Amino acid sequence: MAAIYALYARPVHHFLLGLTAGDRSEAEDILQETMLRAWRAIDSIPADDSGARRWLFTVARHAAVDAYRRRRTRPREVSLDDVIGLAGRDETMETALTVQTIREAVKRLTAAERAILADLYVHGRSQRQVAALHGIPLGTVKSRSHHAVQALRRASLTGGDDKD
Template sequence: MGSTADERLLRALYAEHGGPLLGYALRLTGGDRQQAEDVVQETLVRAWRHPEALTGRPVRPWLFTVARNLVVDAHRARQSRPPETGLHEHAALPDGGDDIDRALESWMVAEALADLSPPHRAVLLETYYRGRSVAEAAKVLGIPAGTVKSRTYYALRALKLALEERGLAP
């Protein structure tokens, strides 16, 4: 019995993206391995059902976005059930849909920042997160103000690409 093109697609997706997707799902589910495995399985099933969504774009960000949406939807479904069902005690995410989205986006931005080179990350931390002027950042970092400006420009471009890969930037 030969494997179909659909089976080959699923196997290839799992082989290439299964590990990182499971790690991501584990973080989203607060370490609940069973729930994370269910999220990975459902994500791959959706990819199989919608192969057109995978063409003309990077696959991993799409898979991560689907996984994130599944976790958020599951959390919202748990929150909408009456308390007597006893399902609230296992909720891994904070209450409130906006809080969930903000927390997940914040985590993904932090992960994208970690992907930047140390010099790029340093200028963004000084100028954007610590609110320092170019001159102040130059003094703290021990580099010329012009270097702070150019590094900030290129760091923002790199950050935008990192966020696009995660499905966060337009």
């Protein structure tokens, strides 16, 4: 276990710093939880270097998600200085998890819904332009985009747990 810690603690800690928006204390706590889980499942760690690395990073990601969920259900007290220090940071753990949730929700949309949303919101086309481009009625564009946006909204509100 000491060899695993020596090899992987630093890269896993760096990865966790990204997930915790640079919160060293939180990243260290999650690293400890990751190593504890690795120790408990020592026989499950792949023998090869790349497999072990992937395994540990997966365990670290799951531990980070678990920590986030615990904090979300039971908010901890923070000082005003902590809040001011976090203000303005774009890549918080919550943002990263929300982006991941939305990506997964987009994957669950039909190809037609994804194409319509891309044309409307990425390419900036009007609903009429999208209807003409896809050769479908305007009402179909409206209903598909509405249902797709609702599905994404539900996913963002439920954290991706809503499977329709």
